[in-house]
Amino acid sequence: MSNTKLSAGDAIEARCTKCRTNRKHFIIAISNEVPDKVQCDICEHQHKFKPAVTPKTLESKAAAKKEETRHKKTIVIAKNGKPCTRV
Ligand SMILES: [Zn+2]
Numbered sequence: 001m002s003n004t005k006l007s008a009g010d011a012i013e014a015r016c017t018k019c020r021t022n023r024k025h026f027i028i029a030i031s032n033e034v035p036d037k038v039q040c041d042i043c044e045h046q047h048k049f050k051p052a053v054t055p056k057t058l059e060s061k062a063a064a065k066k067e068e069t070r071h072k073k074t075i076v077i078a079k080n081g082k083p084c085t086r087v
Pocket of ligand 1: 016017018019020023040041042043044045
Protein backbone atom coordinates (compact mmCIF):
# COMPACT_ATOMS: atom_id res chain seq x y z
CA MET A 1 0.00 0.00 0.00
CA SER A 2 1.31 3.43 -0.85
CA ASN A 3 -1.33 5.46 0.94
CA THR A 4 0.63 7.70 3.28
CA LYS A 5 -2.16 10.17 3.95
CA LEU A 6 -2.54 11.06 7.58
CA SER A 7 -5.83 10.82 9.34
CA ALA A 8 -7.16 11.46 12.83
CA GLY A 9 -6.06 8.79 15.26
CA ASP A 10 -2.77 8.14 13.48
CA ALA A 11 0.44 8.16 15.46
CA ILE A 12 3.04 10.74 14.50
CA GLU A 13 6.37 11.95 15.82
CA ALA A 14 6.01 15.52 17.03
CA ARG A 15 7.38 17.93 19.57
CA CYS A 16 5.39 18.06 22.81
CA THR A 17 5.01 21.58 24.19
CA LYS A 18 4.67 20.19 27.70
CA CYS A 19 7.37 17.49 27.69
CA ARG A 20 9.54 19.86 25.64
CA THR A 21 10.88 16.97 23.63
CA ASN A 22 9.97 14.77 20.70
CA ARG A 23 7.22 12.32 21.56
CA LYS A 24 4.83 10.01 19.87
CA HIS A 25 1.55 11.85 19.34
CA PHE A 26 -1.88 10.90 18.14
CA ILE A 27 -3.55 13.15 15.62
CA ILE A 28 -6.79 14.71 16.84
CA ALA A 29 -7.52 17.10 13.99
CA ILE A 30 -6.23 17.55 10.47
CA SER A 31 -6.42 20.52 8.15
CA ASN A 32 -5.26 20.38 4.53
CA GLU A 33 -3.74 16.95 5.14
CA VAL A 34 -1.44 18.45 7.75
CA PRO A 35 -1.81 17.57 11.44
CA ASP A 36 -3.47 20.47 13.21
CA LYS A 37 -4.04 19.24 16.73
CA VAL A 38 -2.24 16.36 18.40
CA GLN A 39 -2.22 14.59 21.75
CA CYS A 40 0.97 13.50 23.46
CA ASP A 41 1.16 9.78 24.13
CA ILE A 42 3.12 10.35 27.34
CA CYS A 43 1.49 13.31 29.14
CA GLU A 44 -1.76 13.29 27.12
CA HIS A 45 -1.45 17.05 26.64
CA GLN A 46 -3.37 18.32 23.62
CA HIS A 47 -1.77 21.06 21.58
CA LYS A 48 -1.14 22.32 18.09
CA PHE A 49 1.08 20.10 15.98
CA LYS A 50 4.74 21.01 16.07
CA PRO A 51 7.20 19.08 13.92
CA ALA A 52 9.76 17.01 15.75
CA VAL A 53 12.92 18.96 16.39
CA THR A 54 16.34 17.37 16.15
CA PRO A 55 18.91 18.17 18.85
CA LYS A 56 21.15 19.51 16.10
CA THR A 57 18.60 22.16 15.19
CA LEU A 58 18.22 23.16 18.81
CA GLU A 59 21.95 23.38 19.22
CA SER A 60 22.48 25.62 16.21
CA LYS A 61 19.54 27.77 17.27
CA ALA A 62 21.04 28.21 20.72
CA ALA A 63 24.43 28.92 19.24
CA ALA A 64 22.96 31.61 17.05
CA LYS A 65 21.19 33.18 20.02
CA LYS A 66 23.99 33.18 22.56
CA GLU A 67 27.56 32.34 21.79
CA GLU A 68 28.76 32.80 25.35
CA THR A 69 26.70 29.93 26.75
CA ARG A 70 29.04 27.29 25.39
CA HIS A 71 29.81 25.95 28.86
CA LYS A 72 26.07 25.70 29.56
CA LYS A 73 25.61 23.65 26.41
CA THR A 74 28.14 21.13 27.66
CA ILE A 75 26.02 20.60 30.76
CA VAL A 76 22.94 19.96 28.63
CA ILE A 77 24.80 17.40 26.54
CA ALA A 78 26.00 15.66 29.69
CA LYS A 79 22.41 15.54 31.01
CA ASN A 80 21.30 13.74 27.88
CA GLY A 81 23.91 11.09 28.53
CA LYS A 82 25.68 11.86 25.31
CA PRO A 83 29.43 12.30 25.64
CA CYS A 84 30.83 15.50 24.26
CA THR A 85 33.85 14.41 22.27
CA ARG A 86 33.99 17.40 19.97
CA VAL A 87 37.47 18.97 19.89
ZN1 LIG B 1 3.91 15.38 26.39
